[in-house]
Amino acid sequence: MKPSIKEIAKRLNIAPSTVSRALNDKHDISQSLKEKVNTVAKEIGYKKNSIAARLVNKKSNTIGVFFLSREHINNEENTGFKYVEVILDKIKAKNYDLIIFSVDSDLKDKKKYIDICSERQVEGAIFIGLEDTDENTELLRNIEVPTVILEKRVSGKNISYVGSDNEYGINAILDHLFQLGHKDIAFIKGPDFIECSKDRFNAFYKRMNSLNLYREDFVKTGNFRLKSGYSATQELLNGKDIPTAIVASSDLMAIGAMKAIEEKGLKIPDDISLVGYDGFEIGAFLSPALTTVYQDFQTMGIKAVDTLFSMIENNEESVNLVFKPKLIERKSTKKIFS
Amino acid sequence: MKPSIKEIAKRLNIAPSTVSRALNDKHDISQSLKEKVNTVAKEIGYKKNSIAARLVNKKSNTIGVFFLSREHINNEENTGFKYVEVILDKIKAKNYDLIIFSVDSDLKDKKKYIDICSERQVEGAIFIGLEDTDENTELLRNIEVPTVILEKRVSGKNISYVGSDNEYGINAILDHLFQLGHKDIAFIKGPDFIECSKDRFNAFYKRMNSLNLYREDFVKTGNFRLKSGYSATQELLNGKDIPTAIVASSDLMAIGAMKAIEEKGLKIPDDISLVGYDGFEIGAFLSPALTTVYQDFQTMGIKAVDTLFSMIENNEESVNLVFKPKLIERKSTKKIFS
DNA sequence: CTGTTAGCGCCTTCAC
DNA sequence: GTGAAGGCGCTAACAG
Numbered sequence: 001m002k003p004s005i006k007e008i009a010k011r012l013n014i015a016p017s018t019v020s021r022a023l024n025d026k027h028d029i030s031q032s033l034k035e036k037v038n039t040v041a042k043e044i045g046y047k048k049n050s051i052a053a054r055l056v057n058k059k060s061n062t063i064g065v066f067f068l069s070r071e072h073i074n075n076e077e078n079t080g081f082k083y084v085e086v087i088l089d090k091i092k093a094k095n096y097d098l099i100i101f102s103v104d105s106d107l108k109d110k111k112k113y114i115d116i117c118s119e120r121q122v123e124g125a126i127f128i129g130l131e132d133t134d135e136n137t138e139l140l141r142n143i144e145v146p147t148v149i150l151e152k153r154v155s156g157k158n159i160s161y162v163g164s165d166n167e168y169g170i171n172a173i174l175d176h177l178f179q180l181g182h183k184d185i186a187f188i189k190g191p192d193f194i195e196c197s198k199d200r201f202n203a204f205y206k207r208m209n210s211l212n213l214y215r216e217d218f219v220k221t222g223n224f225r226l227k228s229g230y231s232a233t234q235e236l237l238n239g240k241d242i243p244t245a246i247v248a249s250s251d252l253m254a255i256g257a258m259k260a261i262e263e264k265g266l267k268i269p270d271d272i273s274l275v276g277y278d279g280f281e282i283g284a285f286l287s288p289a290l291t292t293v294y295q296d297f298q299t300m301g302i303k304a305v306d307t308l309f310s311m312i313e314n315n316e317e318s319v320n321l322v323f324k325p326k327l328i329e330r331k332s333t334k335k336i337f338s
Numbered sequence: 339m340k341p342s343i344k345e346i347a348k349r350l351n352i353a354p355s356t357v358s359r360a361l362n363d364k365h366d367i368s369q370s371l372k373e374k375v376n377t378v379a380k381e382i383g384y385k386k387n388s389i390a391a392r393l394v395n396k397k398s399n400t401i402g403v404f405f406l407s408r409e410h411i412n413n414e415e416n417t418g419f420k421y422v423e424v425i426l427d428k429i430k431a432k433n434y435d436l437i438i439f440s441v442d443s444d445l446k447d448k449k450k451y452i453d454i455c456s457e458r459q460v461e462g463a464i465f466i467g468l469e470d471t472d473e474n475t476e477l478l479r480n481i482e483v484p485t486v487i488l489e490k491r492v493s494g495k496n497i498s499y500v501g502s503d504n505e506y507g508i509n510a511i512l513d514h515l516f517q518l519g520h521k522d523i524a525f526i527k528g529p530d531f532i533e534c535s536k537d538r539f540n541a542f543y544k545r546m547n548s549l550n551l552y553r554e555d556f557v558k559t560g561n562f563r564l565k566s567g568y569s570a571t572q573e574l575l576n577g578k579d580i581p582t583a584i585v586a587s588s589d590l591m592a593i594g595a596m597k598a599i600e601e602k603g604l605k606i607p608d609d610i611s612l613v614g615y616d617g618f619e620i621g622a623f624l625s626p627a628l629t630t631v632y633q634d635f636q637t638m639g640i641k642a643v644d645t646l647f648s649m650i651e652n653n654e655e656s657v658n659l660v661f662k663p664k665l666i667e668r669k670s671t672k673k674i675f676s
Numbered sequence: 677c678t679g680t681t682a683g684c685g686c687c688t689t690c691a692c
Numbered sequence: 693g694t695g696a697a698g699g700c701g702c703t704a705a706c707a708g
Contacts, residue, residue: 002456004700004701004702005701005703006701006702014678014679015678015680016679016701016702016703017678017679017680017681017702017703018677018678018679020701020702020703020704021678021703021704024703028677028678029677029678030677030678033677033678047453047456047457048457048702049393049457049459049700049701049702050457050458050459051389051392051393051398051458051459051700051701051702052684052700052701052703053702053703054389054684054702055387055389055390055393055684055685055686055700055701055702055703056683056684056701056702056703056704057684057702057703057704058684067426081419081422084419084422088405088438088440089440092439097437097458098437098438099400099435099436099437100426100436100437100438102426102427102430115385118340118385119385119386119387119388120388120389120435121387121388121389226619226620226622226623230623252620255620255623255624256623258623258625259623259625262625281564282564282590282593282620285564285593285594285596285597286593286597286624287596287597287600287625342684342685342686343685343686343687344685344686352694352695353694353695353696354685354686354687354695355686355688355694355695355696355697356693356694356695358685358686358687359687359688359693362687366693366694367693367694368693368694371693371694386685386686387684387685387686389684389685389686390684390685390686390687390700391685391686391687392686392700393684393686393687393700393701393702394685394686394687394688394699394700395686395687395700396700
């Protein structure tokens with residue numbers, strides 16, 4: 001049996017409530033008593049039962065982090081982890097606990113996200129990797145606790161959105177390529193069930209089509225993973241015509257593309273230009289160093305938590321935060337001869 | 339006010355305890371009542387307060403995951419995330435909640451890990467990235483809840499260890515290099531406060547020294563990150579003698595090394611052989627594809643959770659699980675002319 | 677300053 | 693089958 005507050009009370013012949021107040025360092029307790037209490041507490045190895053405290057305080061001090069879409073995109077290749085990292089630190093810094101929910105059983109239980117939040121009494125929720133196809137999305141709109149959804153626009157009274165301007169990013173890439181004289185530009189899409197992935201393709205389509213440059217045979221679909229970029233590029237290079245530039249909607253797919261291009265005996269950027277998306281640090285170390293669009297996941301994660309807490313603590317309204325990514329020109333793109 | 343069990347009881351004119359039993363699908367409640375209760379529960383949007391339930395059940399249903407050492411090694415470069423991923427899924431599949439603790443405030447609060455576990459009433463703990471320098475380690479030995487520590491050997495009644503045989507891995511690399519005729523082998527160490535990092539270096543030292551091949555000027559220290567591999571290699575290549583092979587104790591450092599080697603105008607593997615460590619998928623896509631030692635983080639994570647639950651649920655004793663990594667020969671190593 | 681009382685929301689005896 | 697009572701460990705409100 002773990003020692004409780006009562007045990008301390010008994011030993012000191014005082015009331016449990018007094019012990020509680022002493023332990024919580026309340027003003028109305030004498031210094032000497034506090035010391036005595038703390039001494040005994042240490043002696044018998046007392047540790048507060050935070051579950052009990054949370055029950056009476058009606059405050060769970062917990063944020064629920066939903067880390068989804070990992071059955072489709074995993075580990076090294078999941079940008080979600082980039083958020084998780086800072087989110088973790090920020091939330092802990094606020095002295096909140098953070099409980100992570102994942103697809104696996106939580107979803108297979110057919111538990112609605114919104115119910116999970118209720119049961120666990122979380123005070124706020126953050127969603128990473130919510131997919132378009134997720135049937136749970138509709139229900140989410142009515143969530144009662146402050147919520148931030150990353151990279152997917154879901155409207156709701158308590159829901160804030162933090163995301164990146166994908167159209168801006170794609171246009172930055174295209175501006176760059178156009179400037180270098182490219183017209184035959186291929187695109188490696190990400191999966192359709194991911195909003196940012198669709199956004200990127202749509203931006204590409206819109207711009208290219210408006211310039212009468214869009215060609216369907218220059219579009220292949222991957223899944224953000226290395227291998228898929230590799231195979232998509234193989235298809236591309238085995239087509240009738242070969243593009244002068246390839247835009248991959250993730251850095252990892254771009255790295256896959258590099259391999260396919262190299263195997264085909266082509267040189268980057270001399271024979272073909274290549275652009276990635278995400279701005280992973282590793283891109284700078286490749287040869288050639290990868291031109292890409294940098295997304296500041298760190299800042300976005302921090303802002304997500306800040307937003308969440310201003311909703312929780314200051315009752316502020318939900319907001320939409322859209323960050324502009326930034327083109328990083330490196331060595332994988334080059335002016336075309338024509 | 340969220341609806342409670344009492345509310346349902348009132349509406350149905352029955353006792354709260356009956357509602358509780360109905361909701362928990364106990365045997366001694368009539369089917370018809372159960373249905374009625376569930377209907378009303380749904381109507382008024384009742385959600386169990388798991389905090390209250392946990393208090394009376396004296397079961398937190400929670401595993402604490404301590405994800406440390408992230409201030410030193412972050413995001414893309416932290417292999418810890420590879421564990422987190424599977425651990426997350428496995429624990430959720432067991433229907434446990436998982437609360438993540440991180441360095442930041444948890445540690446700066448000067449809270450001992452062991453106290454955090456007590457307060458949160460976690461039923462088990464997993465440590466990822468525990469550093470050698472962590473003053474908390476000593477205290478950990480006496481932890482009362484079943485605990486698994488990854489990649490660091492800490493002995494204690496309730497502590498299991500899951501790790502990788504680093505000496506085996508390094509020897510596999512050296513065997514491979516010796517077979518290719520290399521003798522002037524350089525080593526890029528990881529940081530000293532990480533046990534596996536030290537293990538790898540020690541294994542290197544031991545073997546090389548026993549063969550009278552060890553040279554101090556062929557050893558540089560990095561921090562597992564890309565950049566550090568890059569700079570370490572620069573130093574190496576600017577030395578008086580140049581090694582014929584470089585072993586980096588992480589894939590990421592090896593990738594940094596590649597860049598430095600290339601910049602120096604040297605070719606891999608013709609001028610210099612390079613070996614990584616970890617077996618990141620990306621290594622296969624580099625040019626040349628990176629020879630490395632593969633560690634099955636996935637399996638190790640799974641085993642860690644399995645071990646934890648056999649301690650928790652079946653009261654089994656703590657164990658030490660050591661996995662053998664596997665050399666993957668790719669294109670960055672080559673026979674030497676001499 | 678400290679003790680008494682009551683209750684957070686739920687679940688488990690023990691009656692009936 | 694169902695109801696009543698009590699308590700998990702802690703804290704807030706009110707006395708004194």
